[in-house]
Amino acid sequence: MRCPKCQHNKSNVIDSRQAEDGNTIRRRRECDACHARFTTFERVEEVPLLVVKKDGTREQFSRDKIFNGISMSAQKRPVSSEDIENAITRIEKNIRRNHDGEVDSEVIGNLVMKELADLDEITYVRFASVYRSFKDVDEIEELLQEITKTVRAKKESKK
Incomplete structure (x- = not known):
């Protein structure tokens, strides 16, 4: 595995564990040359999926x-790379389970939006503003009202 810092081709695995999704192995590696540590993920290659x-x-x-x-969309938000990877894994599992080899890009966008609504509201709004290509402020306001209802419902259910 090539070191992202010095590009050396050899590294040693210093820790290996199954990721939360159960289908991925997370490996911590150390470069033989510069001793930088980095993380890699290993997963089974699935049948190609077309969008x-x-x-x-x-x-x-x-x-x-x-x-x-x-x-x-998550820049400067409390969303980790691991949170994003886990969300993408759930999205991909959903697609592979419910679609045979092909899926519309709109389906993927909606699944991403659903994951982001649960992950971080601001990230959701940022992503939606690009994904939905709002034409005016009224459309953004509708989205904000929608996410506000969702957040309030979550808070109420936690009480």
């Missing part, structure tokens, strides 16, 4: 694309 975009084109499902979109 059908709005214009009808198809592209391969990419966890990285979802990760990057969520990460940008």
